[in-house]
Amino acid sequence: MNSCPAVTIMLSDAWLIARKDLKLEIRSRVALNQVIPFALLVLVLFAFALDPDRGLLEKATPGLYWIAVLFSGLLAMQRSFAVEAADGVTDALRLSGLTPSGIYLGKTLSVAVQLLVLEVLLGVGVAVLYGTSITGWLLLLATIVVATAAISTAGTLFGVVAAGLRVRETLLPLLLLPVLAPVLIGSTRAFEAALSGTPSEGWPWVGLMSVFAAVYVVAGIFGFGPLMEES
Amino acid sequence: MEPDDPTFRSVTAPVVHLRGAVALLGRFPALAGVDLDVDRRRIVLLRGANGAGKTTLLRALAGLVPITSGEAIVLGVDLRVDRRAVRHRVGLLAHGTGLYDELTVADNVRFWTRAARADSADADAAMARLGLDGRLSDVAVGRLSTGQRRRTSLACLLARRPELWLLDEPHAGLDKEGRDIVDDLVRDAAAAGATIILSSHELDRSIELADEIVTLGGGVALDEFVSGGDDHAQ
Numbered sequence: 146m147n148s149c150p151a152v153t154i155m156l157s158d159a160w161l162i163a164r165k166d167l168k169l170e171i172r173s174r175v176a177l178n179q180v181i182p183f184a185l186l187v188l189v190l191f192a193f194a195l196d197p198d199r200g201l202l203e204k205a206t207p208g209l210y211w212i213a214v215l216f217s218g219l220l221a222m223q224r225s226f227a228v229e230a231a232d233g234v235t236d237a238l239r240l241s242g243l244t245p246s247g248i249y250l251g252k253t254l255s256v257a258v259q260l261l262v263l264e265v266l267l268g269v270g271v272a273v274l275y276g277t278s279i280t281g282w283l284l285l286l287a288t289i290v291v292a293t294a295a296i297s298t299a300g301t302l303f304g305v306v307a308a309g310l311r312v313r314e315t316l317l318p319l320l321l322l323p324v325l326a327p328v329l330i331g332s333t334r335a336f337e338a339a340l341s342g343t344p345s346e347g348w349p350w351v352g353l354m355s356v357f358a359a360v361y362v363v364a365g366i367f368g369f370g371p372l373m374e375e376s
Numbered sequence: 377m378e379p380d381d382p383t384f385r386s387v388t389a390p391v392v393h394l395r396g397a398v399a400l401l402g403r404f405p406a407l408a409g410v411d412l413d414v415d416r417r418r419i420v421l422l423r424g425a426n427g428a429g430k431t432t433l434l435r436a437l438a439g440l441v442p443i444t445s446g447e448a449i450v451l452g453v454d455l456r457v458d459r460r461a462v463r464h465r466v467g468l469l470a471h472g473t474g475l476y477d478e479l480t481v482a483d484n485v486r487f488w489t490r491a492a493r494a495d496s497a498d499a500d501a502a503m504a505r506l507g508l509d510g511r512l513s514d515v516a517v518g519r520l521s522t523g524q525r526r527r528t529s530l531a532c533l534l535a536r537r538p539e540l541w542l543l544d545e546p547h548a549g550l551d552k553e554g555r556d557i558v559d560d561l562v563r564d565a566a567a568a569g570a571t572i573i574l575s576s577h578e579l580d581r582s583i584e585l586a587d588e589i590v591t592l593g594g595g596v597a598l599d600e601f602v603s604g605g606d607d608h609a610q
Binding site: 158161165168169172173191228232233234236237240241242243370374 | 478532
C-alpha cells in the first residue's frame with residue numbers, strides 16, 4: 146500500500162498550505178477590507194439598477210447572487226496566487242519539498258473557505274436588500290457547498306495557469322469566467338428551484354456541479370505540478 | 377566499505393558533476409558548457425563579473441533552470457532526467473527572500489521548516505542562531521530591514537538542513553555581525569557534512585572562507601583555484 150503515505154503527505158501539505166494562506170488573509174485583511182465590501186457593493190448596485198421593478202429583482206435574485214459571488218471570488222483567487230509571486234516565493238515553493246497536488250488542494254481549500262464566508266454574507270445581504278424569503282434550506286446549502294467546490298477547484302487550476310503571465314490580473318477573468326458558466330447556470334437554477342419551493346428540480350443541477358468539481362479536482366491533482374513549473 | 381560498495385561510491389562521488397553543461401534563458405546560453413566537480417564538505421566560491429552566469433549556475437544546480445545539454449549530476453540525481461528530484465535536498469539563498477511579508481519571522485521560518493518535513497525544534501534553533509529569537513520573531517517580515525529579512529531567509533535555509541547550500545550573494549545587505557554569522561554558518565555546515573557553493577562580490581571575506589575558487593565568464597568556468605586549507609572534516 147505505497148499510495149497511503151503519498152496520500153497522507155499530500156493531505157498534510159494541503160493542510161499546511163491552507164493554514165498559511167488563511168493566516169495570510171487574516172493578517173493582511175484584504176478579504177475584509179476589499180473583497181467583502183466589493184461583493185456587497187455589487188449587490189447594492191444590482192438593487193439600484195433593478196429597484197424600480199421589484200418583481201424583476203426578486204426573480205433575478207439567484208443569478209445576481211451568484212454573479213456577485215463569481216466576481217468577488219475572482220479577487221480572492223487572484224490574491225491567492227499574487228502572494229506566491231512576490232519576492233522569490235514561487236522558487237521557494239518549488240524547492241520546498243511540498244507536493245504540487247498538496248499545494249493545489251491547500252490553495253483550493255483556502256479559496257473555498259473564503260468563498261463560503263463571502264456567500265454567507267452575501268446571503269444575508271440578499272435577504273436584507275432584496276427582501277428575499279429563504280426557503281428550501283437543504284438544497285440551498287448543498288448548492289452552496291458544491292458550487293463553492295466547483296468554483297475553487299477550477300479557479301485554483303486556472304489561477305496557476307495565469308500566475309506566470311505578466312497580464313495575469315486581466316487574463317484570469319477571461320480564462321475562468323467562460324469555464325465557470327456551467328456552474329453559474331447550475332447554481333442559479335438550483336437556487337431558483339429552492340426559493341420557488343420545487344427542490345426536486347434543483348438536485349440534478351447539484352449533481353452536475355458535483356461532477357464538474359470532481360473533474361477539476363482530478364485535473365488539479367495531476368496537472369498542477371507541470372503548470373506550476375511553467376508559471 | 378569497499379570501493380565497489382554503492383555506499384562507498386555515494387560518499388566519495390562528487391556532490392556536483394557538470395560536463396559541458398548548457399542552460400538557456402530564452403535563446404541566450406546563460407551557461408555555455410560549464411565543467412565543474414565539487415566534492416562533499418567543500419566550500420566553493422563562484423566569482424565573475426555581472427552576467428557571467430553565477431546566478432544561473434546556482435539556479436541550475438537547484439533544479440530550477442533546465443540543463444539542455446551536457447552532463448549534470450547533483451547529489452547523485454541526473455538533472456537532465458529529473459531536476460525536481462534534487463530540489464528538496466538543496467537550499468538556495470537567492471536574491472528574492474522567499475518570505476511572506478504579512479507573516480511574522482516565526483511564522484515564515486516554521487512554515488518553510490514544516491514544508492521541508494524538518495523538526496519544528498530546528499526552526500527555533502535556526503532563529504536563535506540568526507539572532508531572530510525574542511521580540512523579532514513576532515514581527516511581520518514586511519516591517520523588517522533588508523538585513524533582518526536576509527537573516528530570516530538564512531534561518532529558513534538552516535532549519536531545512538540541506539545537503540547542498542547554494543548561496544547567491546549571502547553577505548549582501550548584512551552588517552558586520554550578520555556577515556560573521558553567515559561565515560560561521562557556512563563553516564559549521566561544511567563541518568557537519570554539507571557542501572556549499574556561493575557567489576559573492578565580497579571577495580576578501582569569501583576567498584578566506586572558500587576551499588576552491590571558480591571563475592566564471594561568458595557562461596563557462598574559466599579557471600579553478602584549489603586552496604591548501606583543510607576539508608572541514610572534524
